[in-house]
Every structure is written in structure tokens, then in C-alpha cells.
Amino acid sequence: MQTNGTTPLVEMRNISIAFGGIKAVDDVSIDLRPGEVVGLLGHNGAGKSTLIKILSGAYRPDTGEIYVNGQHADISTPRDAKRFGIETIYQTLALADNIDAAGNIFLGREVLTPYGTLDDATMEAETRKVMARLNPHFRRFKEPVKALSGGQRQSVAIARAIYFNARVLIMDEPTAALGPAETQQVADLVLQLKKEGIGIFLISHDIHDVFGLADRVSVMKNGKLVGSANVQDVTQDEVLGMIILGKCPPGATPGPGAS
């Protein structure tokens, strides 16, 4: 897939991973350019989340390679991924419910005082800044995130991903648990981050979500890539055909999973 000349921000080549003999991801290649939103579509169980967990360092692929800015990148832990500027908002949000917003945002990357103790005041101040941008009415800085509403929890998870100057943002079903107003907020945020040159993988099983925001879509079925296409070149029905039947339309580049 070489649609234009710029070096991809991230390229995953021929990724495969199997769990107990079942190939969850089978020879999948996808890429992402700066300022681009790529929608990753497929049924539940198609392998989208597994593929993305490989990129975020949660799983190690059995075969295949990852390139960041054209350089081979060895990503074997979540910490590695973060070092390459790859941040993830997980479907489950992956928040520690018993810890407050600042604790979650800085989890694993705490700010320390010169004495080696947690610098809670600085972390809270930074949290107030980033939350002011995402959710201006957020006030519950001292409460464990368990006490927050779904939208507020989502804001905390997003804040954690964007605070550390992400260059690649992975959003796994970011609006699954949100109401219409909050979904719109997330959409606005995606467009804003895109303008800042951040590359975004948007994972969803809802193509309406994706069509409004994505520049390109890649579709997976049964662990395999059905194909990729620019959003202008295909209709929603054609993409639906890719998701359900694995049928690759003329406007798309077929992958190994195309029937």
C-alpha cells in the first residue's frame, strides 16, 4: 500500500499471533501517516484489538515487524511503545479504579520530587491543565476514578494518552460507552489532534463512527486483512460487504483475507 511518498509514522508488516493454535491475527499489514486517521473495522473477534495490542506492547507478535518513521522498532512491552510515542486508549479504559485522576494519568510515569517521593501537587496541577482542555467542568480531582461517570472516566483515559505528547494514538472503541454529546466531544478531539499532526488508529465495529472521521479504512475478518481503502473511494455498503462477507470492492486494495 503506497498511496503517496511520505514515510509512514507507523507501519506494521506481516503481523501474526496465535493463541493456543488459533490465529488471532494472520499476516496483517497496516500503516499510518502523520495527521491521518485510519479506521480499523471488523466484527467482534475479528482480531482488531489483538492487532492493536501488539502495537501498544501488550502482546508480542509471533512473526512480523513494526516500523516507526521507517526505522525498525522493537516493541515488546507497553513501556517500549510509549517510548516511541505510541499511546493507547483501551476499550476497557484500563484505569485503576481505586486511584484518582492524576494517579491514573501519570501511572507508570510519575513525577517525583528531588527526594524521590511522589510529587502529587505537580501531578495534580498538570492534571488540572490537561483536563481543562478535555473536560472543562471536571472537578473531582481527589476522588478515585470509580466514582466518576462514564464520560469522565473516558476523559481521564484520553488525558493519559495525549498528555505525554503522543505521535500515534490508538483509540479502541472510544465511544462505545458514551452518550451522543460525549461522542461528539471525542469526534471533535480526534479532528483537533489530527490537525496537530498526530496519527490515529480508530478501532470500531460501527462504520458510521468511522466514516465521519477516518481518511482510510482497513477491514479485518477472522484475523486476516480483507483490504484497505481511502474513504472517498468506497461506499459504506461496500465496506459493510468487506466486514460481513470479506468481499473486497474495486475501490480498495485487497489483503490476504479477501475472498
Next chain:
Amino acid sequence: MNAPVATTAPPPSSTSGSLLSKLEIDVRMLGMLAALAVIWVGFDLLSGGVFLTPRNLWNLSVQTASVAIMATGMVLVIVTRNIDLSVGAILGVTGMVIGVAQVQWLPAYLGLEHWLTAPLAVLLALVVGGSIGLFQGWLIAYLGIPSFIVTLGGLLVWRGAAWWVTTGQTVAPMDTRFKAFGGGVEGALGATATWIIAAVACGLIIVGLGLSRRRRLSFGFPVRPGWADAVIALVACGTVLAAATIANSYPMPMGTARAWAEARGIAWPEGGLFIPQGVALPVLIAVIVGLVMTFIATRRRFGRYVFAIGGNPEAAELSGINTRWTLMKVFGFMGLLCGISACISTARLNAATNAAGTLDELYVIASAVIGGTSLAGGIGTIAGAMLGALVMQSLQSGMVLLGVDTPLQNIVVGAVLVLAVWVDGVYRRRIK
């Protein structure tokens, strides 16, 4: 910055808080203090005023120290959704090792009653306890064996090992300086030291409150009202001074005091001497352990990771936390604390027996749970667990004072444990 448009109305700017929320006091902690007060006053009335005497409270504090120290570590273990059933057995084997070290190994090199014996014995206890803890932690964290199984096995293994050290023989007596760790006459710090410690503690409380207030103000965060900080400082310092007063109101027994006076060349007056015991060394150690563990749990990165693992293990892993190493260290700390408690109970008994610490695991777990540590993980405080240990010990000593038979004591303690957890659960569901 083009912030997304918010659609919700802003909340009222001034939060209407109750008195308790202004003071930022944990309601559950308050409930435990109330329960403790009821137990103390109740036993005092039933025993005809024997319970709330300096002497009984002093003994109570010494008896609580060993379990309270281990309970601080058990909080971290349970917060990470694990359990440690082996603490009593670790205490037992560590106690045997340091007992034999003092009576047989060290005297062979240093001679009897050498000043180095006690520090070396304590160091050995820390090394033995800590190593056992780290080893069990390694089995749990890196080999993925459930902690319940590892420490259940550990309970049998280390208890057996305790027997093997001397093939079951009791080792006694301990080094004189070492005996200070058990409290008693050697381990009572005396009036002057007690007052100095109390004064330093009060100073630290006031400075600490002031510093944290200034820091929050410098960031422009909301702070407690000034009077609330003043009330907290007053209550905390008052408690410290009251404890010091009580410790200093308990004199040495007449015979001991006489020996003490003679050793210092003080003439023995007609009516005898009132020589205050002051705070006991094991109690001071327990308080320091409690402060250090609280610091580790709340101010250090390690503590933050412990709670994050308990709250959501997957999230902790995805955040890049080295969850295995963190877990191994938690069990290492637990073993270390068992080593400290082994010193205290061995010194208190003035003997090392292979039965030392039997059933302590149950008291330690019960203390942590009564103290508000959630077995589901993620929730617990060091102070709560230590208070839980005090509640358990108060029940037991109180019943001993009343002459309640041992079987009935066990029945009461068991029932209280279940009741406490039920009440806690009801409270938790109501605030949710």
C-alpha cells in the same frame, strides 16, 4: 486551544461539605476508633476499673506490637489481591535462627553478652525473614503460583524448618541487650526519653501539616480551612501527649525499681521510688514501622504501583509497571516485617521456641481486614490495620482480665471478625 464544547452545566462552585468532609477524616477510621472506645470503656466497667489503667494499657501496647508490625505488611499483600498464610511460620523459623545465633553461634566468636550480639541478631532476623519473603514472592510473581498455595505450603515448610533448627528444643535465655526489643524492664525507655520523643512527634506533626498546606497553596489548590488544620494538629498532638503521659504513669514494679536504683547508686527511700517505665521499645518500633510503611504506601512510587495492581492488574501492566517485581517486593517487605516481629516476640519471651508465632497469620490477616483492608484488593490503610490489631488485642486482653476461658475468647474474636467485615461491607455499599 480549541476545547471541545461541553454540554453539561457547571456544578455549584462551593461544595457544601459536612464537618467531617472539611476535616477530610476517613469516616471508617472514625468508626473503628469508636468501636475501640466502646471495647475499652466496656471492659473497664465490667472489670471494675482495671482495664483503663496505665499498667494494663502499657501491657496492651506491648502485646499488640508484634502483630501490628506484621499487619502493616499484610495490608500491601492483600491490596495486591494476594494473601500470606506463612507469616506466623516465618516468624517462628526466624526466631529460632536468631535464638540459636545468640546462644550458640555468636558467643563462640564474640563471647557471651558482647555488645555486637544484639545488632547482629537483628540484622540476621531481617536477612532471614526478608529472604524467605522474597523467595515466596518470586514463586508467586515469576512462576505464577497462587499466593494462597505458596504461603500455605510456606506455613508448613517454615514451621517444619523452625523445628529442625534445634530439633524442637527451646533456646534460652536471650542476650540482655536483645531483650530490650521485648519491652519489659530492659526495653522501657524511661520518662525523659518518652517526653522527648513525644515532643519531637508533636513538632513533626505541626511542621508536616504546615508544609503540605503551604505546598497546596503555592499551586493554588483548595485547602482545608485553617481551623480544620488546627483541630487536626491539636487532636494529633493531644493523642501523642496523652499516650506519653500514660506510659509515664506506669512505674516499674518495686523490686525491679530497687535493683535499678541500686545499679545507679541511688539511695532507696522509705516509701519506695516512682520510676516511670515510659514507652516500651517494641511499641516505639511498631509506631516507626507504621510511619515508614505509610510513607512507602502513600508517598513512594512503589506504593502507588501496589495500589494500582490491586485496583486493576491489567491496567497496571498496560501502564508499563513492572508488576512482577513489584509483587515480589511486596512479599519481601512482608518477610522483613516478620523478621522484626520475630525479634520482638523472641525477646519478649526471652526464649526461642519452634511454636512461636503459631496462628499469628490469622491474627495478622484479621487485623488487616478489621482495619478496612478489602480482600478484593486495591483498598486498605496501614493505620487501619494497626488499629485493627489493637482492637483484636484489646478484646483478648479484656477477656483475660475478666477471666473468660480461652475457647470462649476464640469464639468471641472469631465472631467479631465476621461482624466487622459485615458492617464494613454494609457501610461500603451505602456510600457507593
